[in-house]
Amino acid sequence: MKEITMPQTVRGVVAMAKGAPVTLENIVIPDPGPGEAVVAVQACGVCHTDLHYREGGINDEYPFLLGHEAAGVVESVGEGVTDVAPGDYVILNWRAVCGSCRACERGRPWYCFATHNATQKMTLEDGTELSPALGIGAFADKTLVAAGQCTKVDPAASPAAAGLLGCGVMAGLGAAINTGNVGRGDSVAVIGCGGVGAAAVAGARLAGAAKIIAIDLDPRKLEWATDLGATHTIDASTTDVVEAVQALTGGFGADVVIDAVGRPETWKQAFYARDLAGTVVLVGVPTPDMTLELPLIDVFGRGGSLKSSWYGDCLPSRDFPMLIDLYLQGRLDLDAFVTETIGIDGVEAAFARMHDGDVLRSVVTL
Incomplete structure (x- = not known):
């Protein structure tokens, strides 16, 4: 059920051009459409993939809304969304399995070849469409994603630690x-x-x-x-x-x-x-x-x-809740990966520390 009826303007970290320092911009988040959700981001890790986007190492579809290792709370959902609801604490994932590709139909959804992203585009205030990193774009107060990119986990988990399962830590654990x-x-x-x-x-x-x-x-x-x-x-x-x-x-x-x-x-x-x-x-x-x-x-x-x-051959709906349970039991120290927490205006400096090998993860907290 929809809770919001108007687009929102929030802050987001954007790579405007190849190699240029990232900037903090006002971005417009549309009301979620069918199969979509708006998530209020609580924490997002700074990953090498975000730097690859900034440097043009992924593609040249600038400007990019960076950030993808994130945890937050679902604020609103669009028509037809039943798996998550407003108020759910979620980790965002870039493998929202489609259920109908050849991998999914053979019972191997962790190889899904057609994962879902939001259909609508987030934009700058002048209407310029943004390309969200890995279909997420979570260096922002809020982001629009496909509802399948939201994986519910135990809300007792720290957002700074939980969000890291969204990419790098899951990739390594799963490998x-x-x-x-x-x-x-x-x-x-x-x-x-x-x-x-x-x-x-x-x-x-x-x-x-x-x-x-x-x-x-x-x-x-x-x-x-x-x-x-x-x-x-x-x-x-x-x-x-x-x-x-x-x-x-x-x-x-x-x-x-x-x-x-x-x-x-x-x-x-x-x-x-x-x-x-x-x-x-x-x-x-x-x-x-x-x-x-x-x-x-x-x-x-x-x-x-x-x-x-690929992504630790993970199935987010299976692996994220299990790993969060192990974290809460003290059997998986996700906190050890969080070298520092920073503000949303600290991403460019965090890229430099990451490049120099000074951190395991810098995490933006919102």
Whole structure:
């Protein structure tokens, strides 16, 4: 049932042009139409993907309304919306499954190829249409999304922590639990321990891995990974990664190796650092120009699985409430990912800190 009958003007962080510093603009939020919801944003993490949008690394559909790792409260819903209602506490997701694509019809909605976004556009005050980051656009007081992008969770969870499941932390947790299928007693190596890699470490711990090897060039990130469950660390700036992983695993290699960097060099390290019949999971996002060359006999001879993980192969309706329950039970420390909380006018400075590796996550609180 609709609660609002007029468009609203709120503040939002916008990337107006490629490489230009973001600006705080007045944006117009339309009344929700059929299948849509307006959400009052309480917190939104600053993710590398937002910086990629600003830099033109996603597409050139400027201006972008940035922000997508968010939690908030549903303010109003449009016609036909039954899964959420005004007052519901939700995490926003960019996988609003369609239910009718070939993946959904085969019972694999975590691979949905046609996820929903809001039909209407948010705009600047002059009517210029905005492209919301990952169909969300949550560096704003309020945002318009498809109702399926709202996943209800326990309102006892801190918005700053809960919102991170909307992207990076879910990607890492899911890379270990869903894509890598890490099991009790497994050995796991994680290459790159920023936000996503650190979450993969936490996911491996949650799954019961016996040995969790964190690999990075930055000692601070190795410390963060240790706090989240890594049992061993490797400084890749001084050590051969493949040899070091093999040395820690009886000479064999790890059962699961997760590449949270997404470069040809790190993927090859992951490939050769796994045990025979082991699994490689690529969750770091490469750029379009990157290529890979491997002896095909090595691919054949080593066996196992070479996988890519999209959004941690998550199903938000299944995974978000479960992970929030684990957080509230004290079994998943989502608070550890929140390095700092900032105001909505602090996003540009947060990009610089993120680029320099000074934070796991800066979180905008509203």
